[in-house]
Amino acid sequence: MSSAELAAQQVKDMDEDELIALVLLEKHLKRFDIFPFETLLELSGFTEKYLRKITSSLVEKKLIFTVKTPYEGISLLISGLDLLALHSLSAGDVIDSFGREIGVGKEADIFDGLTSEGSRVSLKFYRIGRISFRDVARKRAYVPPESRVPWMLRSIEAAKKEFIALRRLFARDIAVPKPIARDRHVVVMxxxxxxxxxxxxxxxxxxxxxxxxxGIIKDVYKEGLVNADLSAFNIFVTANGRVILIDWPQAMRSGSKRGKEKLLMDIKNVCDYFKRRFGIATDYTEKYNKMIGN
Incomplete structure (x- = not known):
């Protein structure tokens, strides 16, 4: 079972004080990889006995883990972050039900879901650094700061960047997925x-x-952005034949220092793929020059 599925099973049964503890752990991710128990005790205002009861419950639910060395502490697991995002999306009437996994990528897991109005949506859970973390976690019981928490923060930042890009492009009728909401590291579209x-x-x-x-690449460029990591994995063809470009966390301004360089690389990647697979020869430099007005 994935961490998102684990979180979804428990989101409606969480105690309010358990959520308070998780939010405090999340709030201080930049400050602590392993959150000192004494600090959490002070910030929460709970009695020691009650806080230990809460942390034991959260460990049992596989939302946090605890350590005794080098000091007694607690750390948020990705399932805990998943739960906080799903709780907020549910409380905000964005998501009413959570469905099956419909896609797994190097940097994200995709699930389907339903809104409170019954519309089907996709939930994209960013997992930046997942491969590196699993490798470290397999070899060590204690995961050092540089291997886990920063990746959670980068996942949150990636979701934020993609949501901003999608909102900007979709508002200009450019063929990207319609963004609906974002919470932490989860984008709903x-x-x-x-x-x-x-x-x-x-x-x-x-x-x-x-x-x-x-044509979409050109429209995006005219809007002032470049995907900056475009490949055949970003080209989605709907059941009715519409082409949509997906995955925008690395999008950059076309006028930035490397904007045109990345635009050229995006065009080359796409043209090379279609030539290799379908035998369609395209002069990517000509396409590039036309796009930038040369």
Whole structure:
């Protein structure tokens, strides 16, 4: 069971004081990898006996872990962060029910869900650094600060950046997923029915897909942004044949120092893929020059 599924099972049964403890741990992620028990005791205002009862419950629910050395402390697990995000999204009437896993990537897990109005949505849980963390966690009982907490913070930042980019682009009628909400490291967006080009066994009318993809890149550039990490894994074709570009956490301003360099690389990556897989020859430098007005 994934950490998000674990969190979803427990989100409606959480005690208010358990949530207070989790929020305090999250609030001080930048300050502590292992949160001193004495500091949590002071900040929470709970009695020692009661706080130990709460932390024992949270350990049992696999939302935190505790250590005795080098000092007695507590650390938030990604499942705890998942629960806080789901609790906020549920309390804010954004999400009413949590569904199945529909995608797993290097940096994110995707689940489907329903809004309070019954609309189907996708929930993207960022997992920046997951591979590095698992490797360290497999080798050591104590995970050092540089291997875990900063990755949680980077996941939160990645979700924030993607949501801002999606909101900006969608407002200009550019073909990206409709953003609905963000909480911590989770982005809620419209549910897309279709396939990612890189995973699709068959792509109908690849020439049109390429043309539309390059058109979206141009629209994004005119809006002042560059995806900066575009590949066939970012090209989504819906069931009715519409092309949408997904994954925008690394988007940068087109006028930034490396903006044009990244634009050229995005165009090259896409053109090279379509040539390699479908035999469609495209002069990517010509496409680039036309986009920037040369």
């Amino acid at each position: 419209e549910y897309l029915d279709g396939e990612i080009v890189a995973y699709a066994k068959e792509v109908l009318n690849p020439e049109i897909v390429l043309e539309e993809t390059l």
